[in-house]
Amino acid sequence: MAAEDHQSVHLAVFPWxxxxxxxxxxxxxxxxxxxGHRISFISTPRxxxxxxxLPPHLSSSIALVKIPLPTIAELPxxxxxxxxxxxAQMDHLKTAFDGLEAGLTRILEDSRPDWILYDFAAHWLPPxxxxxxxxxxxxxxxxxxxxxxxxxxxDFTVPPKWVKFETKVAxxxxxxxxxxxxxxxxxTGFSDFxxxxxxxxxxxxxxxxxxxxxxxxxxxLLEEIHHRPVIPLGLMPPxxxxxxxxxxxxxxxxxxxxxxxxxxxxxxxxxxxxxxEVTPTPDQFVELAYGLELSGVPFFWVLRKVSxxxxxxxxxxxxxxxSGRGIVWRSWAPQLEILSHESVGGFxxxxxxxxxxEGLMFGHPLITLPFLVDQGLNSRVxxxxxxxxxxxxxxxxxxxHKGLGY
Ligand SMILES: C[C@@H]1O[C@H](OP(=O)(O)OP(=O)(O)OC[C@H]2O[C@@H](n3ccc(=O)[nH]c3=O)[C@H](O)[C@@H]2O)[C@H](O)[C@H](O)[C@H]1O
Numbered sequence: 001m002a003a004e005d006h007q008s009v010h011l012a013v014f015p016w017x018x019x020x021x022x023x024x025x026x027x028x029x030x031x032x033x034x035x036g037h038r039i040s041f042i043s044t045p046r047x048x049x050x051x052x053x054l055p056p057h058l059s060s061s062i063a064l065v066k067i068p069l070p071t072i073a074e075l076p077x078x079x080x081x082x083x084x085x086x087x088a089q090m091d092h093l094k095t096a097f098d099g100l101e102a103g104l105t106r107i108l109e110d111s112r113p114d115w116i117l118y119d120f121a122a123h124w125l126p127p128x129x130x131x132x133x134x135x136x137x138x139x140x141x142x143x144x145x146x147x148x149x150x151x152x153x154x155d156f157t158v159p160p161k162w163v164k165f166e167t168k169v170a171x172x173x174x175x176x177x178x179x180x181x182x183x184x185x186x187x188t189g190f191s192d193f194x195x196x197x198x199x200x201x202x203x204x205x206x207x208x209x210x211x212x213x214x215x216x217x218x219x220x221l222l223e224e225i226h227h228r229p230v231i232p233l234g235l236m237p238p239x240x241x242x243x244x245x246x247x248x249x250x251x252x253x254x255x256x257x258x259x260x261x262x263x264x265x266x267x268x269x270x271x272x273x274x275x276x277e278v279t280p281t282p283d284q285f286v287e288l289a290y291g292l293e294l295s296g297v298p299f300f301w302v303l304r305k306v307s308x309x310x311x312x313x314x315x316x317x318x319x320x321x322x323s324g325r326g327i328v329w330r331s332w333a334p335q336l337e338i339l340s341h342e343s344v345g346g347f348x349x350x351x352x353x354x355x356x357x358e359g360l361m362f363g364h365p366l367i368t369l370p371f372l373v374d375q376g377l378n379s380r381v382x383x384x385x386x387x388x389x390x391x392x393x394x395x396x397x398x399x400x401h402k403g404l405g406y
Contacts, residue, residue: 117138
């Protein structure tokens with residue numbers, strides 16, 4: 001709603017620490033600021049410093065507010081900026097995130113925004129905001145089917161009993177076990193689903209990075225089971241220029257990557273990336289390397305540097321054997337730029353929701369390799385939705401762009 005139709009409102013925006021959340025939250029903040037409203041975008045200093053540059057005309061409407069993450073001995077120095085953490089360290093990161101409660105409460109007490117837009121992890125936030133008279137919305141930037149809670153692993157391997165429409169979207173048993181393993185075993189004792197349940201119960205509206213054109217059933221179900229308005233925002237396909245993480249020496253990086261892509265045949269390269277939170281086990285990692293080697297196709301593999309776990313060694317002689325045909329990239333990659341290059345012809349993805357949207361917006365065939373959280377569901381939803389039609393590439397592009405009226 002444009003501000004001139006109503007008075008301008010002030011929204012505090014508080015995403016989870018991974019860039020798969022931060023980027024869509026920042027995109028949404030820009031759309032809202034564009035309508036004449038004021039934003040306080042809150043995250044840790046390192047994440048704020050790495051945000052893509054704001055468009056000059058919005059910089060006065062979007063305040064970037066830094067809130068230092070409490071230091072936890074078990075966490076590497078810049079854990080939230082790189083997400084190069086795994087297993088128990090993710091639990092420690094969520095404990096550190098919970099340690100932001102006092103600082104965020106002070107920010108809200110001082111600035112008194114009209115609304116706060118928050119993410120799945122801040123289970124403690126709704127009562128704090130309600131106590132200050134601040135209205136609350138939860139921005140669900142994962143697939144709508146990822147938010148339906150269950151109570152034990154086996155419940156996850158079939159669609160929930162309250163789903164009345166035909167679907168095969170459910171977890172594999174190993175994915176369901178991961179969810180429970182990430183829950184009771186972790187330091188804070190909260191599983192992601194516990195956090196999700198608390199933030200949904202505590203909000204007055206759910207904004208969803210989704211659109212009825214992609215699939216209406218889960219969105220409608222969300223409203224029915226949570227008895228709250230669900231506002232689909234569309235799939236929010238980002239613009240390349242709005243996506244570039246700053247101060248990572250981007251221009252030189254992109255130039256070197258582009259030169260290699262330019263040397264490959266059109267549509268020949270498989271782009272391989274597992275988002276900002278996934279750390280494969282050493283065995284999974286080696287299997288992925290052998291798979292790429294045996295495929296015989298050119299590839300660009302974004303390889304997560306892992307801290308605090310077993311060394312992730314590539315099979316001996318791997319890089320020599322694939323030299324010239326495959327690139328192993330060991331730091332943050334300009335993903336959107338790479339996906340936009342004409343030499344890329346396929347995307348092997350962990351099925352993080354942002355990566356799926358980005359793969360679909362360029363009409364790339366997706367090779368789905370889900371690992372955790374909602375990724376298994378995202379994989380099944382995409383397969384269920386985009387393989388039905390004859391020309392799924394065109395349909396995928398159309399759905400993504402129609403979703404936000406692009
Ligand atoms: C939403 C949810 O949060 C997490 O997202 P995660 O960061 O892992 O993955 P994406 O959602 O693809 O988001 C990753 C984002 O980082 C960008 N990127 C990543 C790596 C890189 O080297 N360069 C980049 O530009 C990428 O373009 C995308 O925008 C969980 O997985 C969850 O499953 C997912 O649905």
